[in-house]
Amino acid sequence: METKTILIKDITILNPDLGNVKEFQGSVLIENDKIAKIGNNINESVDKVIDGKGKILMPGLVNTHNHISMNLFRGLADDLELNTWLNDHIWPMESHLNSNYCYIGALLAAVEMIKSGTTTFNDMYFYMGSVAQAIDKAGIRGVLSYGMIDFGDEEKREHEFKENIDLIKDFNNSANGRITCRFGPHSPVTCSKELLERVREEANKYNVGIHIHMNETQKEIKDVVDSTGMRPFEYLNSLNFLSSDVLAAHCVWLSDNEIDILKQKDVQVSHNPCSNMKLASGIAPVSKLLNKGVNVSIGTDGVASNNNLDLFEEMKFASLLQKVNDLNPEVLPSNQVFNMATINGAKALSLDKDIGSIEVGKKADLILLDKKSINMTPDSKISSSNLVYSANGSDVLTTICNGQILMEDKKILCLNEDKVKSLANEAILEMKNL
Numbered sequence: 375m376e377t378k379t380i381l382i383k384d385i386t387i388l389n390p391d392l393g394n395v396k397e398f399q400g401s402v403l404i405e406n407d408k409i410a411k412i413g414n415n416i417n418e419s420v421d422k423v424i425d426g427k428g429k430i431l432m433p434g435l436v437n438t439h440n441h442i443s444m445n446l447f448r449g450l451a452d453d454l455e456l457n458t459w460l461n462d463h464i465w466p467m468e469s470h471l472n473s474n475y476c477y478i479g480a481l482l483a484a485v486e487m488i489k490s491g492t493t494t495f496n497d498m499y500f501y502m503g504s505v506a507q508a509i510d511k512a513g514i515r516g517v518l519s520y521g522m523i524d525f526g527d528e529e530k531r532e533h534e535f536k537e538n539i540d541l542i543k544d545f546n547n548s549a550n551g552r553i554t555c556r557f558g559p560h561s562p563v564t565c566s567k568e569l570l571e572r573v574r575e576e577a578n579k580y581n582v583g584i585h586i587h588m589n590e591t592q593k594e595i596k597d598v599v600d601s602t603g604m605r606p607f608e609y610l611n612s613l614n615f616l617s618s619d620v621l622a623a624h625c626v627w628l629s630d631n632e633i634d635i636l637k638q639k640d641v642q643v644s645h646n647p648c649s650n651m652k653l654a655s656g657i658a659p660v661s662k663l664l665n666k667g668v669n670v671s672i673g674t675d676g677v678a679s680n681n682n683l684d685l686f687e688e689m690k691f692a693s694l695l696q697k698v699n700d701l702n703p704e705v706l707p708s709n710q711v712f713n714m715a716t717i718n719g720a721k722a723l724s725l726d727k728d729i730g731s732i733e734v735g736k737k738a739d740l741i742l743l744d745k746k747s748i749n750m751t752p753d754s755k756i757s758s759s760n761l762v763y764s765a766n767g768s769d770v771l772t773t774i775c776n777g778q779i780l781m782e783d784k785k786i787l788c789l790n791e792d793k794v795k796s797l798a799n800e801a802i803l804e805m806k807n808l
């Protein structure tokens with residue numbers, strides 16, 4: 375196969391680094407799906423040159439908790455707490471879903487992610503085969519799991535395993551490695567002990583990770599304590615469920631003992647500040663977790679509780695929320711938050727050998743931003759400060775995933791944006807009339 379090469383020339387490179395974001399001027403050579411060289415004197419003749427002057431290059435952002443097909447439900451039910459929101463609004467609407475609606479919702483989300491600089495997302499939802507097809511077409515990287523819920527019903531449990539195992543068999547390591555799969559037990563409240571125990575066995579058997587909602591609301595903790603006598607992480611620990619392949623979304627309400635368990639078992643955390651604020655769930659103790667050495671990444675959750683997929687916004691909210699919670703402006707400085715949305719996210723999904731930073735040999739998942747936009751001016755202090763506190767997703771000019779340019783100078787190349795928008799508008803109208 376012929377080598378495809380792209381040279382991104384003379385650009386300001388921002389890379390996560392242990393504790394400190396590194397910034398330097400240079401060029402990056404992409405060969406096929408990988409970063410081949412980083413430096414100042416790259417003289418190869420290439421298929422394509424991208425002029426980096428006046429631009430910033432950084433790793434594509436990693437969104438570690440999402441339900442992307444829920445993009446169709448943007449603005450469907452606002453200003454409610456989680457239980458009412460799910461029981462009275464979201465679940466009734468989800469009963470009308472089919473593979474076509476989920477496909478369209480996934481395409482809509484893919485366009486939004488590409489436009490706002492996210493190249494990898496972690497998903498849990500339904501009709502995941504159609505989500506996989508949408509992601510194959512869109513060109514971004516996805517970790518997909520089926521949202522398993524049994525409420526103790528054995529027949530439903532069998533069905534959920536069949537769905538998730540079929541997803542793994544059909545799509546794990548597909549789309550040139552851009553799609554991987556996990557098990558997606560929804561939460562310790564909606565899943566029985568039998569389901570959770572079997573998820574651990576099957577995850578070991580298929581060598582895949584687990585994506586689960588944990589400790590999101592106080593009500594949920596009370597429900598688990600009432601039924602098991604233990605707090606949620608103590609309960610999962612007693613089932614030998616926890617390990618570094620578990621991505622736990624939310625982790626808002628945690629006892630000190632649970633934080634110790636997270637650290638001991640190397641559980642990976644996805645912090646979702648906007649969703650937690652919007653549903654008034656609470657404030658996750660992120661600074662405490664980071665101080666203990668727990669790996670914390672960032673997710674948006676579904677659009678129905680956010681209401682967008684802009685990880686630049688999410689980074690800023692993560693930082694500001696923690697500062698006001700701790701009444702300490704020094705917590706979650708911008709370089710730490712930049713790490714959370716890049717390398718920590720990659721690690722949280724066990725993808726850090728491939729993505730999360732700009733390094734030779736890693737996949738070319740890269741985004742370019744405009745240094746000259748009004749909200750980035752003056753540009754003397756680029757560093758992570760401008761990116762976390764001043765930028766937003768619409769400052770992204772170009773998005774590259776797996777060495778393929780998905781958007782260039784704000785024009786989406788891989789999908790027809792107008793068509794996706796009109797399909798989405800039609801789909802939600804139809805669903806509301808069902």
Ligand SMILES: C[C@H]1O[C@@H](n2cnc3c(N)ncnc32)[C@H](O)[C@@H]1O
Pocket residue numbers: 441456460464465468498499500521560587590649675676679
């Ligand atoms: C996979 C399942 O998770 C639901 N879902 C979406 N957002 C949340 C949340 N913040 N907490 C719990 N469940 C959620 C979806 O609506 C779907 O039913």
Ligand SMILES: [Zn+2]
Pocket residue numbers: 439440441587623675676
């Ligand atoms: Zn969620």
